[in-house]
Amino acid sequence: MKKSVKVMSKTAMVAVLATSALTPVIASAAESTVELKLDKVVIKSGDNLVSLDATTFSQAIRAGKITANQLAYVQDNQGNIYDKDQYAQALRYASLNQSEAFKALLDNDAKQDVTPVEGTINVDGTIELDPTPEENLNETFFNNLAA
16 A cells, blocks of 8 residues: 555656646747737827827827827737837738737837826827826825815
8 A cells, every 4th residue: 555655646746747847838838829919009298108099099090189190109918018110110021910010029029118107088189198096096085085
């Protein structure tokens, strides 16, 4: 009986090692299958870099509320931000395939180190910055204090 316990523990150890050896391979395969796509755009508005939803930005351009020359950066659905001109060039080389263009930029380490603030486009075309979390916290605190 004692011998079978040793055999089982060796078998269990082999299984654990085999599983842990496969885990990084499976994880890297899963990462490479994520389809990258355009999620947000970053525009220059005054002295600020403002992150906007890409669809909202497109609609605002078509409606004539803002101009495309305000565009500075693009952001993929993984949160990586790239220069708009580098993205346009990568998109041309990737035959207009967004996922391939973003993958090429990621592979070439073309990420930009910018921190835009979230914003929205008002009906009149003005850009409104979303309040920072600290401002929300202060507003909530004072509203609760007043109640």
